[in-house]
Amino acid sequence: MLDISIAYNRYKFIGHEFLTWLWFIIENDPDKIKDENNTPVSLDMGSRIVLENSRREAVETITIKGSESELEEGRLALSNGAVVTEMSLFCKINDRLWIFNLKGESLDLSGLKLPEIEEGETSDDLEGTILLKMDGYETITAFIQQMYKQFLKTRLTDQWKKKTVPAIRKWASAV
Amino acid sequence: MGLLTSTTSITCYRVEGKITKPLTEYVSNALKKNTIANIDGQPAEKAVGWTSFEHPFSPKFTADSFYFGSAMIFSLRVDKKAIPASVIKKYCQQEWEKQTTASGRKVLSKNEKKIIKEKVVQELALRVPATPRVFDLVWQYEQERLWFFTNQKNANEELETLFLKTFSLRLIRLFPYTIATLESGLSDGEKDLFTKLTPANFMTSE
Numbered sequence: 413m414l415d416i417s418i419a420y421n422r423y424k425f426i427g428h429e430f431l432t433w434l435w436f437i438i439e440n441d442p443d444k445i446k447d448e449n450n451t452p453v454s455l456d457m458g459s460r461i462v463l464e465n466s467r468r469e470a471v472e473t474i475t476i477k478g479s480e481s482e483l484e485e486g487r488l489a490l491s492n493g494a495v496v497t498e499m500s501l502f503c504k505i506n507d508r509l510w511i512f513n514l515k516g517e518s519l520d521l522s523g524l525k526l527p528e529i530e531e532g533e534t535s536d537d538l539e540g541t542i543l544l545k546m547d548g549y550e551t552i553t554a555f556i557q558q559m560y561k562q563f564l565k566t567r568l569t570d571q572w573k574k575k576t577v578p579a580i581r582k583w584a585s586a587v
Numbered sequence: 588m589g590l591l592t593s594t595t596s597i598t599c600y601r602v603e604g605k606i607t608k609p610l611t612e613y614v615s616n617a618l619k620k621n622t623i624a625n626i627d628g629q630p631a632e633k634a635v636g637w638t639s640f641e642h643p644f645s646p647k648f649t650a651d652s653f654y655f656g657s658a659m660i661f662s663l664r665v666d667k668k669a670i671p672a673s674v675i676k677k678y679c680q681q682e683w684e685k686q687t688t689a690s691g692r693k694v695l696s697k698n699e700k701k702i703i704k705e706k707v708v709q710e711l712a713l714r715v716p717a718t719p720r721v722f723d724l725v726w727q728y729e730q731e732r733l734w735f736f737t738n739q740k741n742a743n744e745e746l747e748t749l750f751l752k753t754f755s756l757r758l759i760r761l762f763p764y765t766i767a768t769l770e771s772g773l774s775d776g777e778k779d780l781f782t783k784l785t786p787a788n789f790m791t792s793e
Contacts, residue, residue, distance in 0.1 A: 413768060414782075416760065423764040425786040430763065432789065467790065493790035518762045520738045522596040538641070542655045545590060546725060549734060553599055560763070561771045568773070568780045577787050585791040 420517070427516035428464070430563045431496035435461070435486075436580045447505060447551075448558045458500025458511065461486050467493035490584035503552065510552045519556060526552075589723035589736045590640070590660065598743055599761040600733040601769060602726065606754065610728065611651050614659060614754070618648040621753045623664045627716050630709045634717065635745050637753070638664040643721045659726040663735075663746050666717035670708065678707045722746070733758060 414422070437444055438455050445453045459479075463486055465472040474489050476482050486496075496516060500523070503510040508527035515522065526548035529541065566572055589595060606613050623636030623646060638646035639653065640660045653661045682703045683695055695703075723736045724746070735746055747758050759765055767773060767781050 414764070416765070419764040420760075420762055423767075423784075424762075426767070426781075426784065427763040429787055467788075490789050491791040493788065495786075495789065515738075516763075518598070518738070518760075519766065520596065520598050520762075522738050524595050524597060525593065539655050542590065542660065546656075546658065549597060549725075553597065553734070557766060557770065560766060564767055564771055564773065564777075564781070567784070568777050572787070577789065580789050581791050584789060 424517035425495070426567070427519055428495040428497050429567065430519075430560055431499055431514065431516040432490065432580065433563050433566070433576070434559060435496055435499065436583055440579070440583060444562070445559070447555050451505065453555060454502075454504040456502040456504075457483060458502055458513075460498075460500040460513070461496060462498040463489045463494040464497045465489060465492060465494035473497075484587045487584045487587050491581065491587070503555065505551060505555065508548075508551075510548070512552065514556065519560065521552065521556070524552070589662070589721065590725065591723075592736075595736050596738045598735045598738055600735060600758040601761055601765070602728070602731045602733050603757040603759055604755070606728075606756070611654070614653070615648055615650055617753045618653065618661060621749065622646050622648065623666065626666055626668070628713060630712050632668045632670075632708070632712050634664075634666045635749055636664060637749070638662050638721065640723060644719065657727070657729070659728065661724065661726075663722045663724065663742065663749065664719055665722075665742065665745055666719045668712050668715045668717045670711050670715055674711065675704065675707060678711065679704050682707060 413419070434455075435457065438457060442455070443452070445455045447453050459477055461476050461483065463474045463476070465474070472494070474486070474494060476486050486494075490496075498513060498515045500511070500513045503512070510524070510526060512524040513522045514520075526545060529544045529548075566576055618637050621637050623638050624631075624634050626632075626634045636646075637648075638644075638661070639648060640655075640662050641652075643662055643664060646664075648661075653659050679700070683700065686695060686699070686703070687693065720742070722739075722742050725734045727733070735743065737743070743760070747760075750756065750758050759769065761770065768778055773781065
């Protein structure tokens with residue numbers, strides 16, 4: 413295995429491609445979005461997306477906040493060679509809602525809000541509250557890993573170059 | 588920011604290695620040994636150590652107090668004394684003036700100034716209370732998994748260092764490369780393909 417810090421930097425582009433692919437799947441093939449038990453998951457773009465274009469002389473960072481129409485700017489940036497480096501997402505599994513930001517290079521979750529549970533008010537309830545919270549963290553981290561594994565399966569086959577990349581280009585340029 | 592806060596951040600780790608001694612006793616003793624020290628009223632400027640999840644400001648690890656269900660939950664605490672640079676400058680200049688007046692010299696050497704600054708910082712550190720930062724963690728031993736409730740780079744580095752020192756177990760941060768090679772169930776051939784990947788180009792025209 414490579415040195416961790418070298419591997420982190422060398423393969424951060426994979427995380428960026430994952431988020432780019434995820435956005436494409438959300439908009440074009442949402443039936444593919446399932447958890448590890450094959451349960452359909454409703455995944456929607458949040459109000460913030462960050463893209464980076466390193467194909468130009470200076471690295472350009474584009475932050476988009478807002479509505480659907482503003483997301484079109486993001487697609488335009490993709491067609492100019494940018495990739496998604498960070499995005500906010502709404503994820504609904506079995507009618508429970510998670511809201512979070514996902515960073516491509518690390519797959520770290522931030523700004524994470526779990527589905528609402530009733531907080532325990534006495535110490536007797538603390539363990540129960542913790543276990544419910546842990547279930548929420550477990551579900552969302554497992555789902556992200558599941559989607560990443562699904563991405564890898566595509567990324568490591570010829571299908572990526574022959575079908576996926578051309579389809580993403582076509583979608584990005586159809587603004 | 589933590590396990591029970593309404594909004595949080597998570598960094599996921601894989602825990603490498605196994606503990607060969609009785610787990611609960613080993614972890615309990617290791618936590619006690621590496622519990623955060625109180626540096627208020629002490630010259631130390633910074634302390635890093637473990638604290639209990641339920642009582643982060645009066646840490647106490649009893650036999651299995653860190654177990655919640657099958658998970659071990661405790662917190663990393665980093666205490667740091669923040670002395671404003673302008674305050675250090677003020678006291679240093681006062682001390683320089685005292686010494687130049689007393690010695691009849693116009694200037695002090697670089698080394699003399701350095702010694703004065705160290706003394707000033709040490710004296711101020713005795714008077715300034717440390718600012719604590721607490722970061723919760725959940726360690727699921729059987730699953731070799733750990734969640735750390737922050738993405739802050741410094742806190743993650745402190746965690747990795749202290750965890751290794753405390754338990755002699757290495758934490759491997761899970762990010763695109765490590766998930767692909769350790770957690771994704773890829774075959775050796777697929778892992779080999781992964782290491783040779785180069786960035787895709789989504790640009791519609793060059």
